Amino acid sequence: MTKTKTQRRKASVSIIxxxxxxxxxxxxxxxxxxxxxxxxxxxxxxxxxxAALMADSKPQPRGxxxxxxxxxxxxxxxxxxxxxxxxxxxxxxxxxxSVGQSRRTVLHTSGALSSEVLxxxxxxxxxxxxxxxxxxxxxPASGAEALRGAFYxxxxxxxxxxxAESIVRDLGGHSFSIKPESKALYxxxxxxxxxxxxxxxxxxxxxxxxxxxxxxxxxxxxxxLLESTVNNLKASNSQKALTGTFARGDVATVRRHLKALxxxxxxxxxxxxxxxxxxxxxLAEKNGLDPQLxxxxxxxx
Numbered sequence: 001m002t003k004t005k006t007q008r009r010k011a012s013v014s015i016i017x018x019x020x021x022x023x024x025x026x027x028x029x030x031x032x033x034x035x036x037x038x039x040x041x042x043x044x045x046x047x048x049x050x051a052a053l054m055a056d057s058k059p060q061p062r063g064x065x066x067x068x069x070x071x072x073x074x075x076x077x078x079x080x081x082x083x084x085x086x087x088x089x090x091x092x093x094x095x096x097x098s099v100g101q102s103r104r105t106v107l108h109t110s111g112a113l114s115s116e117v118l119x120x121x122x123x124x125x126x127x128x129x130x131x132x133x134x135x136x137x138x139x140p141a142s143g144a145e146a147l148r149g150a151f152y153x154x155x156x157x158x159x160x161x162x163x164a165e166s167i168v169r170d171l172g173g174h175s176f177s178i179k180p181e182s183k184a185l186y187x188x189x190x191x192x193x194x195x196x197x198x199x200x201x202x203x204x205x206x207x208x209x210x211x212x213x214x215x216x217x218x219x220x221x222x223x224x225l226l227e228s229t230v231n232n233l234k235a236s237n238s239q240k241a242l243t244g245t246f247a248r249g250d251v252a253t254v255r256r257h258l259k260a261l262x263x264x265x266x267x268x269x270x271x272x273x274x275x276x277x278x279x280x281x282x283l284a285e286k287n288g289l290d291p292q293l294x295x296x297x298x299x300x301x
Contacts, residue, residue, distance in 0.1 A: 129156020
């Protein structure tokens with residue numbers, strides 16, 4: 001006769017900040033067995049609308065406005081998913097309204113800030129930390145799926161990190177930790193790899209538009225190229241994933257590129273091309289490309 005394991009009780013959760021990330025977390029956590037008791041937004045109507053997305057949730061989460069934090073139900077975990085600039089203010093307000101509930105844990109979702117921003121809550125006896133998912137979330141539904149299997153950056157008190165780690169495991173994700181003082185640099189790296197990539201892609205579509213394509217068609221033809229590059233990065237490191245002009249050391253092609261980008265309307269694209277070209281030269285150098293070719297390209301850039 002086999003023994004059945006006792007099912008672990010999942011922490012009850014309130015989420016402050018009902019934007020795309022807050023809603024995606026609510027959906028993902030609820031589907032993983034975490035009771036979502038409240039969603040807080042700047043305006044109550046938005047919070048109630050977000051709560052309505054979880055109509056099948058039991059219990060049904062309450063929708064509260066930001067000025068109703070005193071009505072927040074007691075929960076094991078409070079997630080603060082507000083914009084970064086609102087986190088400290090939210091922490092101070094919670095510290096005032098949560099007297100006598102110091103056994104709880106508070107995690108914020110900022111990538112750039114450490115748990116030190118939650119100092120008012122830590123001083124009141126709360127366990128504090130941060131949990132930042134390394135995913136790009138454009139809407140709550142697809143975002144909830146993206147949160148599954150994602151990488152999460154964690155830091156904070158020991159108990160706060162233990163709870164964060166259990167959440168990541170339940171979402172099928174992977175966690176890693178960094179020093180609190182490294183959060184800003186860590187987040188800058190994430191911005192470089194995702195939002196800045198979108199900005200770079202937008203610049204590339206403008207360049208194709210200058211060739212006569214519509215921006216919609218430019219995006220359509222460039223997306224498969226971007227996808228193939230991501231696949232190369234999945235299979236190898238950056239230097240081995242580098243392909244094209246700089247990987248081959250095509251000096252004449254670089255010269256043609258620079259001439260094509262010399263118009264005043266493409267001045268921004270030229271600056272970006274030069275800067276990233278120098279980085280590509282470094283990668284090509286690591287691949288053992290002819291130093292004479294690399295030096296010629298450096299001089300052109």
